[in-house]
Structures are given as structure tokens and as C-alpha cells.
Ligand SMILES: Nc1ncnc2c1ncn2[C@@H]1O[C@H](COP(=O)(O)OP(=O)(O)O)[C@@H](O)[C@H]1O
């Protein structure tokens with residue numbers, strides 16, 4: 001089947017973008033990120049879309065961005081952390097090699113705590129992250145073909161664990 005070689009999902013700050021870029025390099029293929037696609041198409045940052053139009057509008061843009069990327073892209077694809085909230089997106093992902101990058105809350109706060117670019121964690125990162133994960137944990141697990149824990153691993157080590165989990169060889 002065509003489509004991405006790897007699709008990375010998981011919560012904000014887990015390293016989807018960082019590890020996705022490394023994986024693309026190691027596989028000798030292209031990297032694509034649906035957040036970056038949305039920013040490029042809209043000509044403004046994700047946080048501004050949330051503030052100006054609200055989350056439901058962002059989720060519509062995201063659903064279309066994921067659909068287009070899954071259809072067009074054959075390299076490594078990273079999704080935004082909330083993309084799996086959409087039922088049709090979850091159904092679409094069922095046929096693809098999806099890897100769920102996971103981490104615990106302390107690691108999440110280290111990686112995203114002070115980063116205002118993520119509007120959903122801007123007020124009380126620890127509490128907001130716990131609530132997000134309570135709502136999403138089962139959805140990540142539902143669509144993933146493999147789960148890779150990222151706590152206490154470098155991005156390079158996470159990338160290697162993803163290749164191992166999918167039994168992919170480097171270019
Ligand atoms: N394995 C890791 N260990 C430590 N820091 C990491 C790791 N992976 C990513 N980071 C850092 O965490 C932050 C969020 O990474 P990013 O790739 O943007 O995550 P995501 O795309 O999942 O939101 C960045 O500052 C990145 O450098």
C-alpha cells in the first residue's frame with residue numbers, strides 16, 4: 001500500500017517533529033508535519049488560529065491536512081497531538097504504520113512547560129496535560145501499531161526504537 005512509511009502520533013512535546021525529522025534522514029526520505037502544513041497554508045501560527053477562530057476550526061483544518069498528507073506523502077509524517085480526536089482521522093490511520101510516542105507527565109512538563117506556542121498547555125501545564133491524556137490515551141493506543149516510550153531516551157534513541165518496532169531498515 002502507498003502512503004507514509006511512518007506516521008508519528010502522541011501528545012504535545014513528546015518529540016514527533018524532532019524524531020520524525022531524524023527518521024526521515026535515516027530512511028533517506030522526506031519529512032512532513034501537519035502542523036507545519038497548516039501554518040504554511042494559513043500564513044499564521046497555530047496559537048493564532050486557536051485564538052482567532054477557536055479550536056473546532058483548527059480541528060477542521062487539521063482533519064483536512066491529515067487526509068491530504070496521508071494521501072500524498074510517502075515519507076515520514078508527524079501529526080499534531082490532537083489529530084486523533086477526529087473519528088474519521090482514526091479510521092483513516094487504521095491502514096497505516098502508526099507509532100505512538102509516549103511519555104510521563106514530568107517529562108511532558110520538562111519539554112513543553114514554558115512553551116507558549118502550545119495553546120492547550122499555556123495556563124497550568126501539568127494539570128492540563130493530565131486532563132488531555134485522560135481524554136486521549138485510549139485513542140492513541142487504539143490507532144497505534146506500536147508504542148515507543150520516550151522517557152529518558154535521546155531523540156536518536158527514540159528514532160532507533162521506532163525503526164526496530166516497525167522492523168524498518170535504514171537507507
Ligand atoms: N527524546 C527527547 N528527549 C529530550 N527532549 C526532547 C526529546 N524529543 C524532543 N525533545 C524536545 O522536546 C520539545 C518538543 O519536541 P517536538 O519534536 O516539537 O514535539 P512534538 O512535535 O511531539 O510536539 C523540543 O524542545 C525538543 O527538542
Ligand SMILES: O=C(O)C1=C[C@@H](OP(=O)(O)O)[C@@H](O)[C@H](O)C1
Nearest residue numbers: 011012013035080081082118119
Ligand atoms: O495536542 C494538541 O491538541 C495540539 C498539538 C500541537 O501539535 P504538537 O503535538 O506537535 O505539539 C498543535 O497541533 C496544537 O497546539 C494542538
Ligand SMILES: [Mg+2]
Nearest residue numbers: 016017035078
Ligand atoms: Mg510537532
